[in-house]
Amino acid sequence: MNKTDVIIAFVILVVALGLGATQLIPKKEPAHAYVSVQIDGKEVKKIPMDDAHRGKTYTFHAHGGTNKLIIDEKGARMTESDCPDGICLNMAPIKRQGEMIVCLPHRIIAEIKSDETPTMDLLLR
Numbered sequence: 001m002n003k004t005d006v007i008i009a010f011v012i013l014v015v016a017l018g019l020g021a022t023q024l025i026p027k028k029e030p031a032h033a034y035v036s037v038q039i040d041g042k043e044v045k046k047i048p049m050d051d052a053h054r055g056k057t058y059t060f061h062a063h064g065g066t067n068k069l070i071i072d073e074k075g076a077r078m079t080e081s082d083c084p085d086g087i088c089l090n091m092a093p094i095k096r097q098g099e100m101i102v103c104l105p106h107r108i109i110a111e112i113k114s115d116e117t118p119t120m121d122l123l124l125r
Contacts, residue, residue, distance in 0.1 A: 032115045065106040
């Protein structure tokens with residue numbers, strides 16, 4: 001390895017560490033966040049992510065099946081589903097805007113949304 005290779009490796013390492021460090025910065029949670037529950041793409045329920053709704057369980061019936069969603073201090077998560085694969089039960093709790101839980105067999109989507117206008121992280125042309 002010559003001097004140029006070492007410099008290139010060092011630059012790549014610094015850039016990779018810089019990009020990785022941005023993932024460690026805590027992201028601000030929106031003040032007016034809510035869980036949007038959609039069945040077949042149509043919003044059927046808006047559940048605010050506030051203290052008044054924590055600990056409550058919501059039941060949704062769609063396409064011959066039932067899903068139960070609970071909101072707690074960790075976020076919103078599916079606790080019960082009678083779908084054949086149960087993938088939605090293994091998904092992590094959601095609490096940041098844009099995160100979602102999807103149950104494909106029942107066509108149910110639980111997504112975190114906000115009334116606030118999102119700020120752009122990056123502008124692409």
